[in-house]
Amino acid sequence: MIGNDFLESVGIFKGLDENQLTAVRGCCQAEQHKSGSKLFGEGEPASNLYIVKTGQVDLRFDLPGRPTSEKNTISSILESKAFGWSSLVSPYKYSLSAYCTTPSCEVVKIDRQRLFKLFEEDHRLGYLVLSNMVRVIGKRFQKLEKLATAAPVSMVKVIVHLATCGIVAGARDVMDALLEETKNSGRSDIKVASSGCIGKCPTEPNVTIQIEGEDPVVYQKMNAEKMRQVFHQHVLRGQIQADFVLTD
Numbered sequence: 187m188i189g190n191d192f193l194e195s196v197g198i199f200k201g202l203d204e205n206q207l208t209a210v211r212g213c214c215q216a217e218q219h220k221s222g223s224k225l226f227g228e229g230e231p232a233s234n235l236y237i238v239k240t241g242q243v244d245l246r247f248d249l250p251g252r253p254t255s256e257k258n259t260i261s262s263i264l265e266s267k268a269f270g271w272s273s274l275v276s277p278y279k280y281s282l283s284a285y286c287t288t289p290s291c292e293v294v295k296i297d298r299q300r301l302f303k304l305f306e307e308d309h310r311l312g313y314l315v316l317s318n319m320v321r322v323i324g325k326r327f328q329k330l331e332k333l334a335t336a337a338p339v340s341m342v343k344v345i346v347h348l349a350t351c352g353i354v355a356g357a358r359d360v361m362d363a364l365l366e367e368t369k370n371s372g373r374s375d376i377k378v379a380s381s382g383c384i385g386k387c388p389t390e391p392n393v394t395i396q397i398e399g400e401d402p403v404v405y406q407k408m409n410a411e412k413m414r415q416v417f418h419q420h421v422l423r424g425q426i427q428a429d430f431v432l433t434d
Contacts, residue, residue: 188214188239188294195266196237198318206311213300217293219286221380224254225293228283232272234295236284238263241291242365242378245269245282254285256343256377262287264369271323273298274316288365289348289380342376342421344368345394349383356409357391363410364393367417376421389432395420406432 190207193199199210216239219225225236228248236243246258260282263269272280278298305312346352346361361380368376384392389406393413396402403426405416412430419425 188216192239192266192294196268197266197322198268198315200318201314202311206308206314209304209308209311210296210301213296213304215295215297217295219291219293221286221289223286225284225286226270226280228280230280232270232278232280233298234270235268235273235298235301236270236296237268237294238265239292239294240265241286241288242368243269243291243293244285244287246285248283254283256287256379259377262374262377264365268319268322271319274301274319288378289361341398342373343379343396344376344417344421345379345381345396347382347384347390347392347394348380349390351383351387352390352392355390355407359410360391360393360408360413363413364417367414371417371422373422386432392432397421397424404432405430 188211190204190211193207193210193214194202199207202210219241225243226232226234243263244256244259245261245263246254246256247260248254249258261269269284270280272278301315305315344364346357346364348357348361361378364378368378381394383390384394384404386392386406391408393405393408393416394402395405395416403420405412405427408416408430416427416430419427
């Protein structure tokens with residue numbers, strides 16, 4: 187269910203009153219997607235604005251004749267963040283492709299034509315939304331500019347093994363904690379993914395940390411608390427948490 191409280195947490199709707207949020211909610215539709223599914227493609231007509239409700243969506247440039255790859259990711263969009271800005275700007279064509287990159291994700295789809303009609307009916311609502319949009323996009327460009335001029339960092343990939351044995355052992359709670367910490371970190375070089383069983387069912391939930399230029403590290407018997415510790419100490423600071431490491 188899409189509530190006013192959720193819309194209020196989205197940056198582009200900051201400052202809207204309850205009646206305005208309710209009006210925006212009437213333009214919204216919730217959608218569920220699975221890992222790898224494509225929400226829209228580069229060059230397609232941009233008829234909807236999107237907001238991530240749960241999970242993660244990656245924006246990528248697609249190469250003709252080649253399968254999509256995380257190496258082509260320009261930006262990762264997490265909870266309460268909007269994407270699909272091309273739907274509000276002429277010529278109304280998506281400039282990137284969008285993919286669900288977590289086991290599942292829920293997005294809120296906002297119809298452009300209905301939103302524009304609201305802008306015409308309530309000029310203050312339109313002014314606030316578009317002003318907020320400019321502010322949010324400006325901050326994202328500043329962040330990209332800083333990343334482009336900063337010293338290069340190693341790409342990090344964190345894989346939660348979500349086979350049936352892992353899920354039964356609590357891997358979903360591990361994934362939820364990981365997504366929350368990734369969002370709070372503000373790091374765009376950290377990729378979250380899921381995978382199947384690694385053949386170590388008794389040690390589930392298992393999590394693999396892959397840092398560019400280093401050997402992968404597999405952690406065993408994880409829970410949300412351990413995941414947060416591994417994230418802060420290993421992923422952010424490079425300090426392997428030996429007590430949790432899976433050994434042969």
